[in-house]
Amino acid sequence: MASVRLQEISRRFGNTAAIEEITFDVPDGQFWVLVGPSGCGKSTILRTIAGLESATSGNLYIGDRLMNRVPARQRDVAMVFQNYALYPHMSVAENLGFGLQMRKADTTTIRERIEAVARMLDIEHLLERKPRQLSGGQQQRVALGRAIARQPQVFLLDEPLSNLDAQLRDDTRAELKQLHQRVGITTIYVTHDQVEAMTLADQIVVLNQGRIQQIGTPQTIYNQPANRMVATFLGNPPMNILKAIYTESAFQVGGQTIPCPTDRFVKLQPSQGQRFDLGIRPEHLQVVAEPGQLDVEARIVEPLGRETLIRAVLPAREPGEQQVIQVQVPANYPIRVGDRFSLQIDFDSLFIFDPATGNLVENE
Structure with a gap:
């Protein structure tokens, strides 16, 4: 050897x-x-x-x-x-x-x-x-x-x-x-x-x-x-990548606002209007009854046995801007195609990438 x-x-x-x-x-x-x-x-x-x-x-x-x-x-x-x-x-x-x-x-x-x-x-x-x-x-x-x-x-x-x-x-x-x-x-x-x-x-x-x-x-x-390519290649289902713009202490994703936690702001030091790709794995999203960070609409529901994979879309401000997001939920979770629901993001598991290079900007 x-x-x-x-x-x-x-x-x-x-x-x-x-x-x-x-x-x-x-x-x-x-x-x-x-x-x-x-x-x-x-x-x-x-x-x-x-x-x-x-x-x-x-x-x-x-x-x-x-x-x-x-x-x-x-x-x-x-x-x-x-x-x-x-x-x-x-x-x-x-x-x-x-x-x-x-x-x-x-x-x-x-x-x-x-x-x-x-x-x-x-x-x-x-x-x-x-x-x-x-x-x-x-x-x-x-x-x-x-x-x-x-x-x-x-x-x-x-x-x-x-x-x-x-x-x-x-x-x-x-x-x-x-x-x-x-x-x-x-x-x-x-x-x-x-x-x-x-x-x-x-x-x-x-x-x-x-x-x-x-x-x-x-x-x-x-x-x-280390970067967006690695993040999306390793993992099944793959990591979600959401296009975002930083404005006034928050990320704008389509027509919705995701707050930028203070510790992330300190590390990022983002400028007004700066673009980012936000990465979050399906297992790090939680469906909640009260309003969460993202409101989405179910388009495809895929039962996988012990769990169900939901492919949902975020509302778009303009035609062609619609973004798809995948969420894992327990088997037989009561969501059907066409249902609208809210998602809570685990910010400790949020990755932030430079959309130009794909490199990781920072993560916890």
Whole structure:
């Protein structure tokens, strides 16, 4: 096992930068997740670590060894792809042992590794089958098992669960977490699924447009997002963003007024007419019987089992200004489409962003 360190890694295609000055350090044995929207550069980072892409600039270390000019086959990393990449003409046992055969391991070592990995992943009964005879979840286990059998220094996983159905994805995600706890190999995992990122990661690297937006633990990134992109990407349902204008000790949101608490005013020092984006998560809004900070009208009611998600709209001063806000309420809460109701804001959980840059202006 080994640490992985990237120092200002960039990858350009002509004048287009796929990733730009990527710097982070994954300690030995940790599970890090790269997350972000499609095209943000996360798979390019993974392929660069694996040696399948060459960095245009910067340095990559695995352990203490500089890897810039080391071929992929000599980096001692194992990569699991989205499509599993199993050899269809080989049995499960042959797929598991293929990497060891390529490294000319002796027959006894190969057999012992195959048996140990098969027991670990509960696929002993599948060893004689071909990939076409396996379910998606079983194929995924074989792909993971082939990587584990090699006993590499680093695991690289590129959206390995994206082809599974919802229930199997949840089950396999839990198995993957348990597997890492047992094996303890340094792991870098790519996904666009924020649930996978939050549940699996020791640390999350949030990417957008080829650049790192924030690095932190799942709870840190959820509770203290660095900017609007991070705030809206992590969390389901996503954070509400309300366009506001500061006037006379208050925020004007559409045709309504939200008071600006004194402590926020001291930190912000806003000027008259200054624009802000106010961020508030659906779970930090409370429906109240008395007048609250915002009056809204329910447009869509979505029962989700133990809770209900309400998509409501704020009154607009002018056509085209109407803003949507999402609220979580208990299941069977008596609100129907067309109902008007008031919301109370938890000001301790209010985020204030610069609408031009998206950066966090301040938060408690």
